[in-house]
Amino acid sequence: MTRTDIQPLEQPARRRLLQAGAAFALSVQFGGLIAKADAAEAGKKYGALSMPGGVVDNPLVFVSLARDGTVTIVAHRAEMGTGVRTSLPMVVADEMEADWSRVKIVQADANEARYGSQNVDGSRSMRHFLAPMRRVGASARQMLEAAAAAQWKVPVTEVQARHHEVIHTPSGRRLGYGDLAEAAMRQPVPAHDQLRLKQPDAFRYIGKGKIVPADSRDIAQGKATYGIDVRLPGMVYAVIARPPVYGGKLRKVDSAEALKVPGVLRVVELKGYDGPPLFNPVGGVAVVASNTWAAMQGRAALKLEWDDGANASYDSAAFRRALETAARQPGKALRNDGDAVAALAAGKGQRRVSAEYYVPHLAHASMETPVATARFVDGKCEIWAPSQAPQGALESVAKHVGLDPRDVTVHLTLLGGGFGRKSMADFISEAALVSKAMGGTPVKLQWTRDDDIRHDYYHTVSVERLESTLDASGKPQAWLHRSAAPTIGSTFKVGAQGKADFEAAMTAINIPYQIPSIRLESADVPAHTRIGWFRSVSNIPHAFAVQSFVAELAHQAGRDPRDYLLELIGPARRIDPATLSDKWNYSESPDVYPLDTGRMRRVIEEASRRAGWGRKLPKGHGLGIAMAYSFVTYVATVVEVAVDAKGQITIPRVDMAVDCGPQVNPERIRSQVEGGCVMGIGLAMLGEISFQEGRVQQSNFHDFEILRSQMAPRAIHTWLVGGDFDVPPGGVGEPPVPPVAPALCNAIFAATGQRIRSLPIRDQLAQA
Amino acid sequence: MTTLKINGQVHEVDLSPDTPLLWTLRDALGFTGTKFGCGMALCGACTVHVDGQAVRSCVTPISALGDKPVRTIESMDADRVGKAVQDAWVELGVAQCGYCQAGQIMTATALLKDNPKPTDAQIVAAMSGNLCRCGTYTRINAAVRLASSRLSGNKTGARA
Numbered sequence: 001m002t003r004t005d006i007q008p009l010e011q012p013a014r015r016r017l018l019q020a021g022a023a024f025a026l027s028v029q030f031g032g033l034i035a036k037a038d039a040a041e042a043g044k045k046y047g048a049l050s051m052p053g054g055v056v057d058n059p060l061v062f063v064s065l066a067r068d069g070t071v072t073i074v075a076h077r078a079e080m081g082t083g084v085r086t087s088l089p090m091v092v093a094d095e096m097e098a099d100w101s102r103v104k105i106v107q108a109d110a111n112e113a114r115y116g117s118q119n120v121d122g123s124r125s126m127r128h129f130l131a132p133m134r135r136v137g138a139s140a141r142q143m144l145e146a147a148a149a150a151q152w153k154v155p156v157t158e159v160q161a162r163h164h165e166v167i168h169t170p171s172g173r174r175l176g177y178g179d180l181a182e183a184a185m186r187q188p189v190p191a192h193d194q195l196r197l198k199q200p201d202a203f204r205y206i207g208k209g210k211i212v213p214a215d216s217r218d219i220a221q222g223k224a225t226y227g228i229d230v231r232l233p234g235m236v237y238a239v240i241a242r243p244p245v246y247g248g249k250l251r252k253v254d255s256a257e258a259l260k261v262p263g264v265l266r267v268v269e270l271k272g273y274d275g276p277p278l279f280n281p282v283g284g285v286a287v288v289a290s291n292t293w294a295a296m297q298g299r300a301a302l303k304l305e306w307d308d309g310a311n312a313s314y315d316s317a318a319f320r321r322a323l324e325t326a327a328r329q330p331g332k333a334l335r336n337d338g339d340a341v342a343a344l345a346a347g348k349g350q351r352r353v354s355a356e357y358y359v360p361h362l363a364h365a366s367m368e369t370p371v372a373t374a375r376f377v378d379g380k381c382e383i384w385a386p387s388q389a390p391q392g393a394l395e396s397v398a399k400h401v402g403l404d405p406r407d408v409t410v411h412l413t414l415l416g417g418g419f420g421r422k423s424m425a426d427f428i429s430e431a432a433l434v435s436k437a438m439g440g441t442p443v444k445l446q447w448t449r450d451d452d453i454r455h456d457y458y459h460t461v462s463v464e465r466l467e468s469t470l471d472a473s474g475k476p477q478a479w480l481h482r483s484a485a486p487t488i489g490s491t492f493k494v495g496a497q498g499k500a501d502f503e504a505a506m507t508a509i510n511i512p513y514q515i516p517s518i519r520l521e522s523a524d525v526p527a528h529t530r531i532g533w534f535r536s537v538s539n540i541p542h543a544f545a546v547q548s549f550v551a552e553l554a555h556q557a558g559r560d561p562r563d564y565l566l567e568l569i570g571p572a573r574r575i576d577p578a579t580l581s582d583k584w585n586y587s588e589s590p591d592v593y594p595l596d597t598g599r600m601r602r603v604i605e606e607a608s609r610r611a612g613w614g615r616k617l618p619k620g621h622g623l624g625i626a627m628a629y630s631f632v633t634y635v636a637t638v639v640e641v642a643v644d645a646k647g648q649i650t651i652p653r654v655d656m657a658v659d660c661g662p663q664v665n666p667e668r669i670r671s672q673v674e675g676g677c678v679m680g681i682g683l684a685m686l687g688e689i690s691f692q693e694g695r696v697q698q699s700n701f702h703d704f705e706i707l708r709s710q711m712a713p714r715a716i717h718t719w720l721v722g723g724d725f726d727v728p729p730g731g732v733g734e735p736p737v738p739p740v741a742p743a744l745c746n747a748i749f750a751a752t753g754q755r756i757r758s759l760p761i762r763d764q765l766a767q768a
Numbered sequence: 769m770t771t772l773k774i775n776g777q778v779h780e781v782d783l784s785p786d787t788p789l790l791w792t793l794r795d796a797l798g799f800t801g802t803k804f805g806c807g808m809a810l811c812g813a814c815t816v817h818v819d820g821q822a823v824r825s826c827v828t829p830i831s832a833l834g835d836k837p838v839r840t841i842e843s844m845d846a847d848r849v850g851k852a853v854q855d856a857w858v859e860l861g862v863a864q865c866g867y868c869q870a871g872q873i874m875t876a877t878a879l880l881k882d883n884p885k886p887t888d889a890q891i892v893a894a895m896s897g898n899l900c901r902c903g904t905y906t907r908i909n910a911a912v913r914l915a916s917s918r919l920s921g922n923k924t925g926a927r928a
Contacts, residue, residue, distance in 0.1 A: 081866070082864070083864075212861070216861065217854075219857075220855075220858050220869065221844070222800070222802070222841030222842050223842075225800075228800070228804060229800040291787070292795055294787075296807075297784075366867075367803070367811070367813055367899065367902075368803070368867045369804070369805075414866070414867075415865060416865050416866075416868075417865045668861075671861060671904070674903060674904070674907070675902045675904065678900075678903025678904075682903070700806050700807075701806050701808075702808070707905075709898070709909070710896040713906070716906050
């Protein structure tokens with residue numbers, strides 16, 4: 001296909017108009033819910049509209065038709081493993097009645113003004129773009145129908161698009177999409193109130209799970225292009241020696257030996273930045289060479305002296321004690337229903353229960369380390385990168401190399417994993433800075449695994465302290481949760497301490513338990529390293545603590561932990577998150593996305609039923625259950641664990657029940673759930689980043705271990721619950737992670753009577 | 769100059785003899801299917817076949833290869849076992865991000881060449897040197913079983 005076969009995508013900006021109508025179009029899909037929300041909070045933006053890039057649903061931006069019938073659909077978000085590069089175009093294809101075998105996917109560059117939000121983080125891609133992509137597809141379908149009706153000179157009501165052709169129903173005449181290509185693209189884009197979306201029972205691809213992910217064959221053949229695979233003519237390779245302590249600065253470098261290494265071309269000093277970490281490079285010394293190995297050898301030959309700066313005393317053992325101290329004192333109350341402190345003080349003669357839970361820093365450790373390629377020529381900078389936040393990367397590069405953002409182009413490759421790390425553009429700006437220093441020579445900036453483990457934006461470190469008191473029947477009368485963890489806010493504001501609203505909203509503040517008094521407190525504790533988003537973020541420590549503690553209370557009450565959890569949740573009801581002091585609710589409208597305890601109950605019931613809750617188990621086996629609501633999706637996990645006489649842990653089976661609302665690509669949902677389960681088991685068993693003298697103590701997969709096949713669950717069963725397209729979509733990428741660690745530790749307790757409150761588990765069960 | 773035999777073709781490279789095969793393949797020769805993961809033979813992303821054996825190319829200097837033939841992921845669709853493994857990977861939707869999967873496929877192919885009908889325990893043991901941060905292990909095991917079954921003449925294959 002030649003370039004001229006594709007109809008141009010360019011079209012006068014209809015974007016403002018389309019955005020203005022977006023709320024109405026949503027109301028078509030989600031019944032009266034959104035209208036109610038709009039009435040309640042006029043002006044406040046939720047969901048996709050709350051994102052900086054907003055929503056674009058112009059078919060002329062996303063779809064083009066060729067005379068040979070090829071339908072080209074833009075994937076505006078980059079693929080990091082969730083399947084969005086396939087699933088979002090699949091939604092368009094289904095609504096427009098395109099034949100998937102004739103669809104070609106092209107990857108968008110960074111350009112949020114054109115495409116709307118492109119961030120692949122926060123489990124938002126399908127949640128925010130199912131409805132807009134359906135509108136894109138429906139618009140294209142109606143434009144094809146209008147073009148055919150015009151050609152036949154018949155009323156548009158007599159024609160119907162069906163599987164890549166338009167049929168004139170009375171006469172049976174047909175025109176293929178290729179025949180209609182040019183005329184269709186010249187039709188006016190239908191107004192939102194004219195759009196006819198398909199009924200779910202007419203979906204051909206949505207909800208079927210039959211589509212092979214777009215890049216599967218290329219991946220299996222080694223032909224897919226990740227960030228690391230970009231090659232430009234004349235390209236050179238660079239690695240950077242970075243300050244070993246965050247905030248440190250270069251004092252002195254002797255590069256004489258490095259420059260003697262065959263293949264080394266240049267040594268370039270890079271400055272660090274004062275102020276908050278943001279997505280700034282940390283400075284250091286770049287070694288540029290004719291291949292990656294030579295650059296690495298050159299770096300090893302540098303003689304470096306650093307000023308370690310203010311974080312030089314950061315020590316994880318000492319910091320854990322500081323967190324424990326903070327969590328044992330009153331903090332800032334973020335939620336206070338009833339008077340938990342008084343109830344605990346008054347609970348004489350009752351069973352008082354308290355526990356502290358610890359989760360250390362974690363590194364993302366995506367299999368593809370951070371890597372980016374840049375070419376800075378003639379006042380323009382072109383980037384090729386695996387980015388979860390393309391627009392942010394573009395703006396960050398522009399800032400660091402001193403260009404207008406209009407002079408920066410960011411091309412998106414596949415991401416070899418992201419998990420939150422590749423939302424930060426520090427490594428992309430590094431590539432641009434080195435290319436600039438090299439006078440425009442294209443540079444691939446490669447991070448080694450050591451760089452990745454030692455210079456991450458780490459998952460926070462936390463102590464969660466929970467206290468309760470049980471009445472004679474075993475019912476909790478009070479719930480006091482004191483949380484001490486450095487905040488992600490510290491990455492954006494110097495000295496920020498205490499939980500941000502969005503952190504509190506992650507399985508801490510919004511527990512809907514039927515307890516007379518519930519109080520959440522946040523301690524002010526500082527950050528001594530860069531804190532970032534790690535897949536499911538604060539849900540990890542919060543769900544670990546809350547779901548472990550519920551099981552501990554059940555044990556104290558002498559009750560079955562599943563039944564006890566269901567009783568705490570209480571009857572099915574829809575709760576306005578604001579009544580739980582949750583000010584965030586994953587940026588979704590509380591009316592469209594109330595917290596639904598009925599859905600909580602259903603996933604618990606489904607997971608436990610499928611896992612055979614209560615069945616007789618072999619000696620040394622135990623079942624544990626946990627539930628977490630995150631990213632407006634409901635997940636319950638039952639882990640079966642086997643602990644042998646030596647304390648060795650194996651996991652024969654995990655059952656995961658998931659209610660994410662409509663299931664657009666069930667096969668990819670299952671793969672995300674399986675992956676989230678493995679990541680959850682991995683962080684529970686092995687995950688720990690620790691600091692001494694400000695330095696990260698781990699450097700590669702021998703000391704920062706991630707789960708290997710031999711420790712992975714032998715079977716993971718995913719049970720999809722719900723699926724109604726009248727329910728607004730929930731997230732999928734992150735929600736499987738939070739319930740896994742507590743379910744595992746609850747299973748270990750059932751198997752051994754030993755309660756794990758500190759992660760990772762590692763050899764805590766080992767018997768001498 | 770070092771002479772290398774890669775995927776049936778002879779290549780000459782002018783690199784320091786301690787250069788690992790991984791960076792030689794990727795940077796000098798453009799075989800980018802073989803991936804960097806750790807540089808210490810800990811993750812298996814860089815797995816290639818040298819003289820038919822699965823080898824971690826990140827710790828294999830080109831000086832150690834002699835005239836031994838190297839096969840990379842780019843040649844596996846022309847290999848009966850490699851193709852069957854690739855097909856099973858696509859059919860079962862193994863890949864998520866996919867970055868580690870070339871290495872997984874190379875390890876699985878070497879396993880099935882050596883042991884056409886591995887037990888589940890043998891599969892797990894053979895594949896445990898290959899890390900996947902997306903956590904695709906249950907599907908990897910199923911895909912190895914499917915490829916094994918197909919190669920043994922079972923047309924439909926054993927589904928996961």
